[in-house]
Amino acid sequence: MLRRLVNAASVLALAAGAAVAVPGVAGAATFNVRDYGATGNGSSNDTPAIQRAIDAASAAGGGTVLFPSGTYQSRNTIHLRSDITVQLDAGATLRGAGNDQYDEAEDNPWDDYQDYGHSHFHNSMIYGDRLDNIAFTGDGVIDGGGHLITGNPDDGEADKIITLTRCDGLRIDDITLRRGGHFAMLINGCTNVTSDNLTIDTASDRDGWNVISTTNVRITNADIRANDDALAFKSDYALGSKLPNGNVQVSDSYLSAVCCNALMFGSETCGDFTGYDFERITIDGSNKSGLGMVSMDGTVISDVHYRDITMTNVRSAIMQKVGTRRRCGNNPGVGRIHDITYENITSTGQSSNNFTATLWGESGANNKISDVTFRNVDLTVPGGNDDDATGVPSNDPNNYNPNSIGTRPAYGWYLRNVNNVRFVDSSVQFNSGDERAAVIANNSTAVVLDDFVAERSAGPRDVLLQNTNGYCVRGTNTSGDALRVSQTGSTESCSAPGTRYEAESGLCEGTVDSNHAGFSGAGFCNTTNAVGSAQEWTVTATQAGTATLVFRYANGTTTARPMDLTVGGTPVGTVSFAATGAWTTWQTASVQVPLTAGANTVRIAATTANGGPNLDYVEVL
Numbered sequence: 001m002l003r004r005l006v007n008a009a010s011v012l013a014l015a016a017g018a019a020v021a022v023p024g025v026a027g028a029a030t031f032n033v034r035d036y037g038a039t040g041n042g043s044s045n046d047t048p049a050i051q052r053a054i055d056a057a058s059a060a061g062g063g064t065v066l067f068p069s070g071t072y073q074s075r076n077t078i079h080l081r082s083d084i085t086v087q088l089d090a091g092a093t094l095r096g097a098g099n100d101q102y103d104e105a106e107d108n109p110w111d112d113y114q115d116y117g118h119s120h121f122h123n124s125m126i127y128g129d130r131l132d133n134i135a136f137t138g139d140g141v142i143d144g145g146g147h148l149i150t151g152n153p154d155d156g157e158a159d160k161i162i163t164l165t166r167c168d169g170l171r172i173d174d175i176t177l178r179r180g181g182h183f184a185m186l187i188n189g190c191t192n193v194t195s196d197n198l199t200i201d202t203a204s205d206r207d208g209w210n211v212i213s214t215t216n217v218r219i220t221n222a223d224i225r226a227n228d229d230a231l232a233f234k235s236d237y238a239l240g241s242k243l244p245n246g247n248v249q250v251s252d253s254y255l256s257a258v259c260c261n262a263l264m265f266g267s268e269t270c271g272d273f274t275g276y277d278f279e280r281i282t283i284d285g286s287n288k289s290g291l292g293m294v295s296m297d298g299t300v301i302s303d304v305h306y307r308d309i310t311m312t313n314v315r316s317a318i319m320q321k322v323g324t325r326r327r328c329g330n331n332p333g334v335g336r337i338h339d340i341t342y343e344n345i346t347s348t349g350q351s352s353n354n355f356t357a358t359l360w361g362e363s364g365a366n367n368k369i370s371d372v373t374f375r376n377v378d379l380t381v382p383g384g385n386d387d388d389a390t391g392v393p394s395n396d397p398n399n400y401n402p403n404s405i406g407t408r409p410a411y412g413w414y415l416r417n418v419n420n421v422r423f424v425d426s427s428v429q430f431n432s433g434d435e436r437a438a439v440i441a442n443n444s445t446a447v448v449l450d451d452f453v454a455e456r457s458a459g460p461r462d463v464l465l466q467n468t469n470g471y472c473v474r475g476t477n478t479s480g481d482a483l484r485v486s487q488t489g490s491t492e493s494c495s496a497p498g499t500r501y502e503a504e505s506g507l508c509e510g511t512v513d514s515n516h517a518g519f520s521g522a523g524f525c526n527t528t529n530a531v532g533s534a535q536e537w538t539v540t541a542t543q544a545g546t547a548t549l550v551f552r553y554a555n556g557t558t559t560a561r562p563m564d565l566t567v568g569g570t571p572v573g574t575v576s577f578a579a580t581g582a583w584t585t586w587q588t589a590s591v592q593v594p595l596t597a598g599a600n601t602v603r604i605a606a607t608t609a610n611g612g613p614n615l616d617y618v619e620v621l
């Protein structure tokens, strides 16, 4: 079965490096705020001088507004202009004040549709609307100083450090934002945003960075420590329309959230979201979701891919929910979530108050959660619940939080109203014995657990299917005993068209061996150690299109073993097959390839004298 390969566009765009127009340094000239009267003495109000420097740079067609080392108290709102780079040198701090002289919050006819902080932009330390080509750079700091408001501010009070609406071309590199009030940074309706090496420390205040109704975003090397949400992607109605979101990549970053969500979609979810890649992210601490995704206000969220993510101290590791709040000005219906993948994810949860990882769709045919794959997702949860009841928990469909759904009757995963959800090589374990099932799927279709390992429930079952047709469960407990599967009103379907092609069922130019544990099927292909040694499969696609080939392999050496890949005889690239650490350590490497409808010959051939790795299978998604 060939599923539409949803992330092909974003992967190709990334490869071409063309998706985000990075703002250049705006203008050549430098405008030193000291030359415009700023003192940097930490006590005078430097805002008028800073504004003069910005306006002079703007009048000159753009330029760099430079803050040399020093503390610049800023008692009023700074109005940013297009084509300005704000450069905060090391030792420079722009600091907020508590004198209540920031711009007043503007009226917003659409402020019923989201929180106060989302609905008002002017009351910020730095504000700009419809700006192009702007940047913040340097090793300096912008610090609210403990004066920014985390709730609803009064006139003259600011509740954000940086607020930018409808911007095009924003770069935020290296700076630190501290004590941000409601939001250290709020952008809404922007496009072409890049950020490298940004630090946000607002763990004593509220949100880190809210990226609202924004497209074309690259965030690398961020370190965001928030109290409420650390990095949140939202789409509200504060600009008076439903706007698109997507083409976003976040990688190599650290996130923590004291109270709430670390990496979050929502809760404001008016416009659709598509094309997100999150890679190499460490999350430590989050009292709600580590990886949260909710469609509350009619949003369709699709094509989101999480890869190589480590979570610790997270209360609800993974949560997806479709709710029916419908809080937007466009009379939205109920949304949906589809085509989401999680690969190489671990979470070790908090020791108490756990919320089981959950996928909770709505029951309408178009409101389910569908086409979700978990590969190599390993969750360790607190456990310790001795109630083996299996009823559907309570749900408040207007609430997005993990606790809007009552205690789940499963300790590992609870799935409701989902379709085509696959777990491959994934596991759940608990810290203390639990009588609930490891996994329950309710009112769902096509739920597949493949090579799933679940710590044995102290209750009567490990996996329970309720009204779930087309399920297939293959797996064991941690001692290697088969999972105890029970069902009510559900039919098993393990003979559905397989997407996995074992190496031993294809053509192996080498030997089919079974001496290194951990392979699937009857063995693996030990390719001959020679240039050109190959493995071939014939894979079937139901329709032409881009597919993902997932190769499972082990390479117990310290050197990658690259292989050239051809499909139907046409070269489509090289797969590197990095060292896995041991011949018994199996990993996957995924590539996107074009397939034609019907049979396709997939062939990989070693490019070095070491030959290929040991190959277990290829899966076609």
Ligand code: GCU
Pocket: 513, 516, 526, 527, 529, 557, 583, 610, 611, 612, 613, 614
């Ligand atoms: C070892 C290992 C084989 C592997 C080979 C290699 O002999 O046991 O499974 O194929 O190394 O380097 O290719």
Ligand code: CA
Pocket: 510, 526, 527, 528, 529, 611, 612, 613, 614
């Ligand atoms: Ca070999």
